[in-house]
Amino acid sequence: MSRTDEPAEDEPAADERQGSEPSAEVRHPIEWDEAPNNQKSADERQAISKREEKNDARKIVTGESKYTADYAPNFPDLAEAAVLRSEIAHGYVTEIDTSAAEAMDGVYAVITPDSETVPDRKYTSAGQSYPEPSPWDLTILRRKVRFVGDPIAAVAAKNGDIADRAIRAIDVTYEELDPVLDPEEATDPDAPRIHDPEEVENAQPGADYERNVEAHDEGEIGDVDGTFEEAATRDDWVVTETEWKTPYQSHCVPEPHTTIARRDQDDRIHLVTSTQVPYHTRRQLSHLFDVPIRDVRVTKPRIGAGFGSKQSMLIEPITVALMEAAGRPVKLETTRREQFYALRSRRPARVRLRSVVTDKGDIKALDMSAVTNSGAYGPHGRTVTGSIGTKPLPLYTHTPNVRFEMTAVHTNLPVGGAIRGYGAPQGHFALEGHMDEVAHELGIDPIELRSRNLIAEGDLEAVSGITMKSEHVRRIRSCGLDECIAEGKAAIGWDEIEQPEEAHLHRACGVALTAQKSGVAGDELGAAHIKMNEDGSFILQTGAVDIGPGADTAMAQIAAEVLGARSEDVLVQPSDTDISPFDYGAYASSTTYVTGSAVKKAAEDARDQLLKFASRMLEEPADTLETRDGTVRSERTGESVTLEEVGYESIYGDEVRAQVMGQASFSTDESPPPFGAQFADVTVNEETGEFEIHKLVFAVDCGVAINPDLAEGQVEGAMHMSYELATSAGLSFDDDGTPETLGFRDYGMPTTADQPPLKSILVETYEPTGPFGAKSVAEIPVNGVPPALSNAIRRAVGVRVSDLPITAEKIRAQLDE
Known part of the structure; x- marks a missing residue:
């Protein structure tokens, strides 16, 4: 095995001797300067490493959990929506006749690419950081269609049955183009061109739309060609070549993509939506509809699994455009058929x-x-x-x-x-x-x-x-x-x-x-806010999204470990961009590592504050106190006060009154x-x-x-x-x-x-x-x-x-x- 050579113990690294940029060895030392309370042996752990029941498990299996569609009764004038999708794989929509749909009783709005409420701005559906590392090649509804499933019109109606009938009443005329279905054939210079390079914004490195290439990149360490050339001359080196193919795979989420869009009492756009990325969705909608970010609110209720599918902003723009056209709240819930062919895989x-x-x-x-x-x-x-x-x-x-x-x-x-x-x-x-x-x-x-x-x-x-x-x-x-x-x-x-x-x-x-x-690495941000109630319980808010695996439970355990509380006494609130701290969202296996680190820091901030109250109550220096099992205890005297007593003292005390509130952000390379x-x-x-x-x-x-x-x-x-x-x-x-x-x-x-x-x-x-x-x-x-x-x-x-x-x-x- 080859290892990077280390300088002698008393010898400075070459870059230090020469005054050059620090080497990777210097920039990435083996030692890590971590908080002293981070490493705990198994017998020291109070809340973490415990087999706590998932905090919403019973609600899910009994049907009590509320998903996006379950919020429909909150809006008495709610319209239901359906989307008309392309029936051809490649071509142009030359005519859309919506007159029959518009004349149907119970139809509130029909939108097409030409409707006033449908912006023609480019965007990407990828819920990623800003600027997005994906091309802006989508519009909300499309005149040029590029696969069977492209959205070309949508209807808002009194109920879902009427919306479905109205969709079927829309008459569409196409000019068909030859499709290309194989990636290798697609890169042939004579293959049909799917995108006009002039119409794609934020094109990615290596893009060649003349050959249907979205992105291309390559990198090398060492000398690969030289090694294969040497292998051809040696009997003790073996060359092996293989080829592998993998297919489409559907997310198969139990809860289909669902969005409710409305104007709130302050005339702001408010979405209740099954998304993994509330803050990215808010930013993208602000861009698309040319409104300030402050005028968009995204609320994430319980999600019936995501697996990455709900990292994409797929139906939110259509729902907002329909809401604006209908002048009332609109719910769009995709069908299982749409999940398989029209969304993402x-x-x-x-x-x-x-x-x-x-x-x-x-x-x-x-x-x-x-x-x-x-x-x-x-x-x-x-x-x-x-x-x-x-x-x-x-x-x-x-x-x-x-x-x-x-x-x-x-x-x-x-x-x-x-x-x-x-x-x-x-x-x-x-x-x-x-x-x-x-x-x-x-x-x-x-x-x-x-x-x-x-x-x-x-x-x-x-x-x-x-x-x-x-x-x-x-x-x-x-x-x-x-x-x-x-x-x-x-x-x-x-x-x-x-x-x-x-x-x-x-x-x-x-x-x-x-x-x-x-x-x-280098492209994440999580934040957390935690406040103490007078009974010694805590409210934890993060912008992260529990998409089913129990992230909220894990966050409560991390906070409880710091605070010395029971994990069930840490209530985690669902994400809401008006209330929750910022977070990139639930993707890239980031929640426990990134958001969990922010939660730990926020809980430490709150702990420092509650220890000050406990210090006055026990007449002991704060650095001699520890939190454990719902109490703050003096290591010297053994005297203690409960977190509930600290909570009441902090809010109703005679000398000092202050809400114990911790907050923190976390990002890392x-x-x-x-x-x-x-x-x-x-x-x-x-x-x-x-x-x-x-x-x-x-x-x-x-x-x-x-x-x-x-x-x-x-x-x-x-x-x-x-x-x-x-x-x-x-x-x-x-x-x-x-x-x-x-x-x-x-x-x-x-x-x-x-x-x-x-x-x-x-x-x-x-x-x-x-x-x-x-x-x-x-x-x-x-x-x-x-x-x-x-x-x-x-x-x-x-x-x-x-x-x-x-x-x-x-x-x-x-x-x-």
Whole structure:
């Protein structure tokens, strides 16, 4: 393994001697200056690392939780909406006749691209930081249509039935253009051009709209070509080349996208909407409708899961435009059909890999290229495609020569967007499948090959910045991969597999290692505000969004740990841009790490204030007091007061009265990766190609788990989503680009009867940059099942399925070759 050479202990670094810019070693020291209260042993922890019940669990299972659509009765004059979407994949709308729809009883408004309330400004639907790293290539309603599903008109009516009938009464005339459905064909100079480059604002690096290329980037460390040239002259270096393909994947959110838009009593635009990014949505609506940010309010109620789909602003602009046209509140709730073909999905990818590895198993070079299908528009195209390489490649950061090239391509198919894993599942399928092929060629155990080249604690890792942010380097301060491998290997029974008695059945285990990030380094901001009530309870407000996994519960536990309170006495309020502190939103596995750090700092601010009151009450210096179990106790005398007594004293006391209120913001250039090891145990029938998965095991290093129950739930849910990608994901289309997958029955999402047994293992490490040592856990388990399953099948019957989904037909076809 190659490591960065360190100067002698008493010798200054070269850059210090020469007065040049500090080196990465200096800028990213191993030591981290953390708060003294951050690291707590297991027996010192009061609220964190406890298996607290998810605070809304009972409300969800009893139907008491209120989602966006449940707020409709709050608006007696509410109209319901429906959207007319393009029936062709490519062309122009030459005429829209809305007269029949407008004449129907109960229709309040019909809007088209030419309506006064429909701005023609460009924007992106990607809910990302500002300025958005996605092209502005959308308008609210479209005259030029680029896929079946493009919105071209919308109706607000007395109820949903009338709105649906009105939509069907609109007569549309098209001028059809030839569609292009394959990314490789799309880049041919003679292929139909999907976007006019003059009409796209904020175009991304490497964009070439003459060839339907949305973005292109590449980066290199070392000398990749030179290494392959040298490999051609050596017998002890092995070159391996592979190609991998992944399909569309739907988010399959239980709650469809839903928005209610109204004008409030101050004539401001107010949205109640199922979004992961309230503040980004507010900013984008302000831009689109040319109103001050202060005149837009976004309220996020309970969300029925997001998985990245609700990081996109998809229906909010249409709802606002309809509200303005109808002059009354409007609710737009998408259908399940729209969810599958008209909104957002995981983008298909083709990934090619080449490697040079010595006959001892040392990786000398990795060369990865990825081409993705962005579909008709470009939200998240550059950033997701870049993540295909920048998330998994750091697993083997000791590789001295690495190159990654990425290209995002437009076609006339549905739009790719953000989805759990954000490019990492596509990249891990390729890289971890490739590693097994290398192990097979070398005759080395696949775990031994990986362990020989793995990233480790203390490493200075630059591969994650190989594209887009080439200056980005990070120090690995926590890494439990060795433990993940050992515990996962034991749990799956790697060394204890017994073959079935039937000669046509073959059993084997497969492994895949995974990595992710904790937020976006240098591009996140979380804030928190906490106030103390007189009874010793607390109200916590953040702009973060709990999209189902229990983030609000984890935030309450972090605050309670600092304050010495019970976690149930910390009430977390839902996000509302008028009330909540700013937050980028729930995406990029950032909530626990980024927002949790802000919550911890805000709670520390409040704790300092309440200790001052307790100090006067106990007549003890504040620095001799500790908070624990709902009390403030003197270490010297053992005397104590309850938090309730402090609360009453702070608000009603005779000497000093002040509300205890803590607040803080948090941003960082750090993004510590969680690590994981996925194992699959499978038996394959060589006569039919059918396979049975006996067990899926995922061992994860997420630092300190704030709530082990919630962390394990994240792992199991993500493994199910990963299993779906491995075995049944994909959307189908006819030759004209018309979608054929329009519901769960067509999609084939695995049911509980299909799901193999799952086992999650939490391997605790300590991440000094995270709140109480925590890293992320939400996305990393979605990366591992496809490569682990493909690797298990390869070991069982000797065939490689490199084109997802993995099916019996594909296995049987290769066995017949």
